[in-house]
Amino acid sequence: QVQLVESGGGLVQAGTSLRLSCAASSETITPYAVGWFRQIPGKRREFVATVELRSGRTYYPDAEDARITISRDSAKNTMYLQITDLKPEDTAVYFCAATKRTWGMRIASDYDYWGQGTQVTVSS
DSSP states (O other): OOEEEEEOOEEEETTOOEEEEEEEEOSSOOOSEEEEEEEOTTSOOEEEEEEETTTOOEEOOSSOOTTEEEEEEGGGTEEEEEEOSOOGGGOEEEEEEEEOOSSOOOSGGGOSEEOOOEEEEEEO
16 A cells, blocks of 8 residues: 655645645556546546656646646655646645556546545635
8 A cells, every 4th residue: 555645735826836645555556657637526636747757757648738747755755746826727636646557547447546635725
């Protein structure tokens, strides 16, 4: 099992920046990559970004949003998602997820472990 705990969400104003954290822990499994997804009610989880834990290589959707950056701190087993110039449409529950896959990694079903999610609400 891999435990993932997100933090850093909350109510923020449009135009500001936010950094979400995902702390990962496991006694037996080392995921290949950890990613971020977001979801609004009634919609599928949307892929935001993922990072390979060993190499640090990052992946974003084809329609990459320059406001979003994923990173990792290997020493802390923590992954981060930074979003700048927040917009009301960024409002969603943000989930951290881990995968053992080494390809794809752009859809929710590619991921084996999930955090509980953290709510981000952007006010205009």
